[in-house]
Amino acid sequence: MKKLKIFFDIEREEKWLNEQLAKGFRCTKISSLGVYTFEETDKKHVMRLDYRDRMRKEKDLEYTNMYEDFGWSSIAASKMVGIRYWQKEADGHDELFSDRESLAKYYQRLMVYSGWLGITLFAIMVNYIFIQKPSFYHDGLWHMEGSLFWKAFLFETPFALLKALPVLMVILFMDGYYRAYKKYKVLKTA
Structure with missing residues (x-):
């Protein structure tokens, strides 16, 4: 499967x-x-x-x-x-990390992983929003009429939505960073 x-x-x-x-x-x-x-x-x-x-x-x-x-x-x-x-x-010894220190290091590695991916995608997002000006690709789209407009609009919509994908991914990776940070902080302070 x-x-x-x-x-x-x-x-x-x-x-x-x-x-x-x-x-x-x-x-x-x-x-x-x-x-x-x-x-x-x-x-x-x-x-x-x-x-x-x-x-x-x-x-x-x-x-x-x-x-x-x-x-x-x-x-x-x-x-x-x-x-x-x-x-x-399964045999009752089913954890990879046997102590708090190794688990804390795991969450620290997750923070680095999520943080770098989030920063990279944030740079891509800034490029799309401020440099490339997010919009539909065809300049004449908004001047079209009737069925031609709707065909062009429906064709270009998925491509315009793809430009929003880095924004969603930044949010997801930063959420992962924050959750790993909270778990890391609990392990380091206790």
Whole structure:
């Protein structure tokens, strides 16, 4: 079974993947375009996600071996994004982070991930709004009449809406940053 789903929040993605496991579908592959491949299973599994910056080959091998030693298996996914997908049979030791400090570092990495994506998309948004002046592409659109106007308007509407996509994505990534920051702050102050 394959499902197409796009997430801007790692924790929501992890929750959704665990819901699929509860329904009896184990994830076997994740494409960079958001296509999740599942297979049926009768065993109870748990899935955890981690975000890591790009690592040198030796460091990546050490990271992978550490989790594999604890029974986790890595799901095939794009390493370009930096999100790692770990899955194993549920055995009561189902958390990736064993202490507050490692969990705090995880939320700190999520803040950096969300923050940089949010800043990048904010720059794109500023470019669209202040430099390119968001509008419909065809200059003569508003001078057209009748069915010609409506055809041109309907054709160009999806392209104009695409210009608003960075605004929505900035909001989503900044929300992710804020939620990771709150969790990080609680772990660091307690």
